[in-house]
Amino acid sequence: MIRNLDTALIRTFVTVTDRASMTAAANALNLTQGAVSQQIKRLEDVLDCSLFERDRRGLRLTRAGERLFGKGRRLLSLNDEIWAEIAGSAVAGKVRLGVAYDLVGTLLAPVLKAYADTYPQVEISLHCAASPELAAALAAGMIDLAVIEERVGPSAGECLAVDRLVWVGARGGAAHRKRPLPVSMVADTCAFRPAVLSALSEQGLEWRTVFENGNIDATTATVRADLAVTTWLASTVPADLDI
Structure with missing residues (x-):
């Protein structure tokens, strides 16, 4: 018997896997979280297997989910390629994309790869900087799009x-107990800086700057070494660090 997979369900599954979150996938797909959950359940019913299981860090693929993920991504890529070619809407050109430092290797990496696979004729030029700098570059016409915080x-x-x-902070680290509190921030133009300074002031905490140079990797290394604490978006925190 011939059976067909619903590519809409596959797209939802791949998006949830990429973002490791039903909520983040719902935002990306412009759906409610309930609709995303229902689509995943429908796909599991069709395939007669569980695709996700939960642990303390969130969603994790089952073995069946791992097998489906790679093939599902290829299926979507082929689906999108067929639509682009047959519908005569092949996309080509150059795009100058600005992205905040901490979003490149976490949330946007799978998105950029999927886009590049789907639209190979588009040349993406990536510009990384702090969010205020990206906003200024966008206003000045130096970049075409920007993902900022x-x-x-x-x-x-x-x-x-x-x-x-x-x-x-570092896993099991002690930096958060030190006074003055050692704080590492990527740069003085960091979008988080006003909120961080406000929180420190409200709590009446003495603090000192340990590292500030605009390099996200160097900031991460400083935190891993338990020399300082820092602030990140919850979804971008490396798995080996503590919140």
Whole structure:
């Protein structure tokens, strides 16, 4: 008997896997979290197997889910390629994309790869900087698009997701107990800086700057070495660090 997979369900499954979150996938797909959960359940019913299981860090693929993920991504890529070619809407050109430092290797990496696979004729030029710098570059016409971080509120752009800002330290570290509190921030232009300074002031905490040079990797290394704490969006915190 011939059976067909619903590519909409596969797309939801791949998106949930990429983001490791039903909520983040719902934002990306412009669906409610309930709709995403229902689509995953429908796909599991069709395939007669569980695709996800939960642990303390969130969603994790089952063995069946792992097998489906790679094939599902290829199926979507082929589906999108057929639509682009047959519908005569092949996309080509150059795009200058600005991305905040901490979003490149976490949330956007799978998105950029999927886009590059789907639209191989598009040349993506990636520019990484702090969010205020990217906003200025966009206004000046130096980049075409920007994915930046802002506090919740009125914005000139479209909100892609809402996330929590959290304190982060080394696994089992002691830096958070030191006074003055050792704090590492990527740069003085960091979008998080006003919120961080406000929180420290409200708590009446003495603090000192340990490292500040605009390099996200160096900041991460400083935190891993338990020399300081820092702040990140909850969804971008490396698995080997504590919130």
